Amino acid sequence: MFEFLLEATDGPARAGTLTLPHGAVETPAFMPVGTHGAVRGLHPVEVRRAGAQIILGNTYHLHLRPGEEVVRALGGLHRFTTWDRPMLTDSGGFQVFSLEGLRKISEAGVEFVSHIDGSARTITPESSMDIQWALSADIAMAFDHVVPGQAPWELAEEGMGRTLRWLDRCRIRHQELLATGAGGQTQTLWPIVQGGTHQDLRRRSLEGILTRGPWTGIAIGGLSVGEPKPVMHRVLEELAPALPARMPRYLMGVGFPDDLLEGIARGVDVFDCVAATRNGRHGSAWTSAGKVNIRAAKLRLDDGPLDPACDCETCSRFSRAYLRHLFMAEEMLGLRLVSIHNIRFLIRLGEQARTEIKAGTFDAWRRDWLARYDNRGDA
RNA sequence: GGUGGGGUGGCCGAGUGGCUAAUGGCAGCAGACUGUAAAUCUGCCGCGCUUUGCGCUACGUAGGUUCGAAUCCUACCCCCACCA
Numbered sequence: 003m004f005e006f007l008l009e010a011t012d013g014p015a016r017a018g019t020l021t022l023p024h025g026a027v028e029t030p031a032f033m034p035v036g037t038h039g040a041v042r043g044l045h046p047v048e049v050r051r052a053g054a055q056i057i058l059g060n061t062y063h064l065h066l067r068p069g070e071e072v073v074r075a076l077g078g079l080h081r082f083t084t085w086d087r088p089m090l091t092d093s094g095g096f097q098v099f100s101l102e103g104l105r106k107i108s109e110a111g112v113e114f115v116s117h118i119d120g121s122a123r124t125i126t127p128e129s130s131m132d133i134q135w136a137l138s139a140d141i142a143m144a145f146d147h148v149v150p151g152q153a154p155w156e157l158a159e160e161g162m163g164r165t166l167r168w169l170d171r172c173r174i175r176h177q178e179l180l181a182t183g184a185g186g187q188t189q190t191l192w193p194i195v196q197g198g199t200h201q202d203l204r205r206r207s208l209e210g211i212l213t214r215g216p217w218t219g220i221a222i223g224g225l226s227v228g229e230p231k232p233v234m235h236r237v238l239e240e241l242a243p244a245l246p247a248r249m250p251r252y253l254m255g256v257g258f259p260d261d262l263l264e265g266i267a268r269g270v271d272v273f274d275c276v277a278a279t280r281n282g283r284h285g286s287a288w289t290s291a292g293k294v295n296i297r298a299a300k301l302r303l304d305d306g307p308l309d310p311a312c313d314c315e316t317c318s319r320f321s322r323a324y325l326r327h328l329f330m331a332e333e334m335l336g337l338r339l340v341s342i343h344n345i346r347f348l349i350r351l352g353e354q355a356r357t358e359i360k361a362g363t364f365d366a367w368r369r370d371w372l373a374r375y376d377n378r379g380d381a
Numbered sequence: 382g383g384u385g386g387g388g389u390g391g392c393c394g395a396g397u398g399g400c401u402a403a404u405g406g407c408a409g410c411a412g413a414c415u416g417u418a419a420a421u422c423u424g425c426c427g428c429g430c431u432u433u434g435c436g437c438u439a440c441g442u443a444g445g446u447u448c449g450a451a452u453c454c455u456a457c458c459c460c461c462a463c464c465a
Contacts, residue, residue, distance in 0.1 A: 037417050058416070096416045104418080117418040143416080194416090226415045255416035276417045283420045286413085299410065329420095337420050 004190045004218035006250045010360045014269040017359040020250050022088040022140040027055045029271040030355045032348040037063050039083045042279045043338045046085045053349040061133050062094035070136035078138035089139040093130045095146035127171035135179045144172045146194040151229030158198030165196040166210040194223040199233050201240045221252040238268040259288050263368045266355050282341030285329045292375050301326045314346035
C-alpha cells in the first residue's frame, strides 16, 4: 500500500514509483500545492492534465476553513475536492515559520492567532494528526518546528530537537488513529528532517528519525527558507549518504526549475512548491530558455507560444501576446493559463529527469539544461 | 449677454506666496515571489546630463506685483451651471 520501488539510479539521482492508496506516483515528481483543497485557480481536471499525480493540502488552513469536521462529514478531502489521486497534507509546521508573528511556540504545541478572525487556534502534534486523519490524505506529515534559513545553531537545535520530540507524539497518535481503522481508512506518516543549515544537527535529526522508524518516506524540511542556494545544496549533499535508499525523499517547499534539477542530482525524489502557481498568478512563467515576465511590453505583438518546447494546454494554444493582453486586462484566465503552464513545466521536468536517469544520461542532460536556462528573466 | 464655479504633469485629482518637478490614485515600465495571510508586493514614472548631483522646461495664454508665484493682481481664451 505504501511501497516505493526504486527503478533506476544515475549517480545519486533516482527514478522510482511510489504506490499509495489512491494511485502511483512516478518519481522524480513535482506536487502542485493546493493549500485550501484546490490548486489555486485551477480545475482538478486541469491539474490532472498537467500531469500531476499527487497534490498537497494544508492542515492549518483547512482546519481554519472549512474545518476538518466539515471535510470529514463530506467524505474526506478526496471526495470533497473530487481529486481522486494521491494527496499529501502538510502538517501546519510551515505556518510556524510563515506566520511567525501570529504564533507562540511551546513544548505542548503552537498557539496561532487565526489570520482570518483573530481567534486562538492551537495545533499540537496530536491535533495535527487528528486533523490530517479527518482530511484523510494518503500521506500525513509530522508536525515540525521550521526555523529560518539564517537561524543560528541554538535556534536550529531547538527546532530540530522539538521536531524530534513532536515526532514521537505524532507517531503515537497516528498509530492510535490507524488502530481505530475506521472505514478501512489508511494513511502513512512521514517524518521531517530539520536542523537548519548545520550539518551536525541535520545528522542528529536524521539519526533520531531513523531510530524511530520504520517509515515509508522521509522529508527534508527547513530549506529554501532564506539560506543561499549553495548552502541548500551542501545540506542535501551531506544528508544524502545517510538516507536509506529504500525510502522516497521529499524536499519540502522546493522549488524553482533549477532547484528541482539540483535536488534530483542530490537524490531527492519528490518536491512541492507554491511558486508554480503563485508566480503564474503574478505573470512570471518558466520556460526552457529561462524566466519570462508575461506583462513585458516587448511581448505585445509576440505571436509565439510561451515556451515552444512545452506541451502544456497553454503553450499548445495561446500566444504570448494574448497571455500578456489577459494580464493587462486583468482577466482571470491569464492567471490560470500561466499557472497551468508553470505546473506542467515542473512536472515535465520531473518526467524528463526520470527518462534521463533511466538512460543513465541525467547529469549531462542536467548540465546542458541549466546552461540554456537564463535565470535573469529576459528569455 | 449676466452671475457664479473652474482650467495642475498621459488621465483623474490635491495643493492657494518660499519646505513644489509639484500629495494621492489610475494608466505605463521594470522587478520580486520556494511545505500559499500573496490574482500580491517593491521600485521607476516632465526632458536632458558627467544621475545620492546638476541644468532646462512646467500648473489655460499674455503681462504685472514680489527677493520669491501653480498659489496674489490685470486682460484675454476656453469649459461647466444657472439666469436672460
